[in-house]
Amino acid sequence: MATVADPAEAGAPADDGGGRAEGRRSRATAPGGRRRHGPPLLAISPFCVLFAVFGAFPVVFSLYLSFQDWDGIGDMRFVGLKQYGWLLEDSVFWHSVLNTFEIWFLSTVPMLFLALVLAFLLHSQVRFTGAYRVAYFIPNVTSMVAMTVVFGSVFAQTGLANSALKVVGMDGVGWLSSEWGIKVSLSVMIIWRWVGYNALIFLAGLQAIPTEHFEAARVDGANSWQTLFRVVLPQLRPVVLFAAVTSTINGLQIFTESQVLFQSTDVGTIGGPGQEGMTIVLYLWQKAFKDHQFGYGAAMGWLLFAIIAVFTLINWRLVSGSDREGRAGIRSLLRRKGAARNGR
């Protein structure tokens, strides 16, 4: 029904397979096909045009570009799959992949754990929950650039973090100059930004568990820990799945923190000392928009897409365990991913 190509062919007698509203509508208005479908088609046309020009076309164009060698000004030169070959032999690219995964792991695991703890505590709290929510969510809505600037000063050699270490008699750490210092600093920023967000998502999941389940557990003589592990956590699984998947997608796209922290007019230091803060997207940006290798950047975009797709699948499998929940997870992800994308 919905895939009938020509509006005129979708005559009045044939269209009962459609929605109820339409069935009634066709009775209320003239049965001429074009006139009936005109307004809704007109209504979705802005989206369709925008989607075609700025959504679908770039994806196709990006695939085309990824086989070309192009500086954006001169002629394109077809290089085909060699582009991907160069990319796979590029040690900086692999370094950026490794960095991205290290930062993703260092941030996501503690973040989800802390969010779960905070959600449980918030759930058992009855006073000021509204204020807590606002306070926990503020890091997520704030400009990443501004907060990276702040964290950059906190982690500077003479910054607050090292001053605090000095107070307790420890040596300063090269937060922004050593390999693990850089990764920990970036992870701290990510954790700070996303813990509250995920805690609120988990809290919503907790609140959706029916009271009767707790009653039943209590009648059966379960203690707090048993209730937690046998009743609460299993029911939270879809929500945890959602958080794990969105965190992975976001984590693999990290850019702003590292770019702002180690931004420099000098191309050589993008990604920080030893390029330990070089992430996949940062490298994509550098190659495409600093070095003007548009084709190379496009190819990197596709590899990023492949990596994200693989990890998303692994994540679903790990957390969901069953296909049915996996699909529920996909649906919830579709619904929520947009909301997790702000300030990418």
Added chain:
Amino acid sequence: MAVDERERTTGSAGLAIGSGSRLTRVCVRGVLLLGVLISLFPFYWLVVMASGTTEDIYSYPPKLVPGPHLLDNMGRVLDTVDFFGSLFNTVVVAVVGTALVLFFDSLAAFAFAKYEFPGKRFLFGALLATYMIPAQLSLVPQFVTMAEFGWAGSLTALIIPGAANAFGIFWMRQYAQNSLPDELLDAGRIDGAGFFRLYWQVAMPLFRPALAFLGIFTFISIWNDYIWPLVVMIDPDRVTLQVALANLNVLYNTDYSLVMAGALMSVVPLIVVFLIGARHFLRDLAAGATKM
């Protein structure tokens, strides 16, 4: 509201974390408060640094209370960069962009939720598929397209590509399906209203709560977007706040108090917008995550 009530009943009775001894309750509150402090501390620290001198920031032990130089520092930001110019750009992009998203998304969602038309399922599937694609995949071709259109460097490049988005249509469609009764539309039809009148006069007033969430969400996303303006606003004198702040950080990164004052000025308007809508925004966000 229902959520809040349930929270009261299951809260302590259900999980039994806070229902234990007085000591447990104090611990729970302590940890939650510690969380709030950590959440808010960077903002406090931002104010401290923006109101001190750069020497204060480099000094040991660091000064932990705000100083008297906030207005000086803000004045220096205005002298150094075209703050109001980039604020203006950001406000225009965020306001116009949000308005377009609300209009186009709700219009399309109304059609998707309440009407049949050829290609509907295919289009909706395509819409969902766009979620799966990382934005960075389109970064290079988007930029090339903008350059081709002659839009690179103009606010159009920041507004138009994002003027209708899949998330918003999906969100509004869910809402329309659940909260817009067919009877109401039928009544409108009997009174002779066509598609667009039904949309504007019947659906729109009912969409208001969902539009509020989508509006705040979109506004915040556009305001904070960094990589796209960074790439497409090729003229360094004509940028958005985020890019201006990043540039300020590069050029004056030894002048902490200047950079911090700029950061503070770029953050405050957004926090005000968020606090105004926070209550509803957070409720909808939580509801959306658990409904499956």
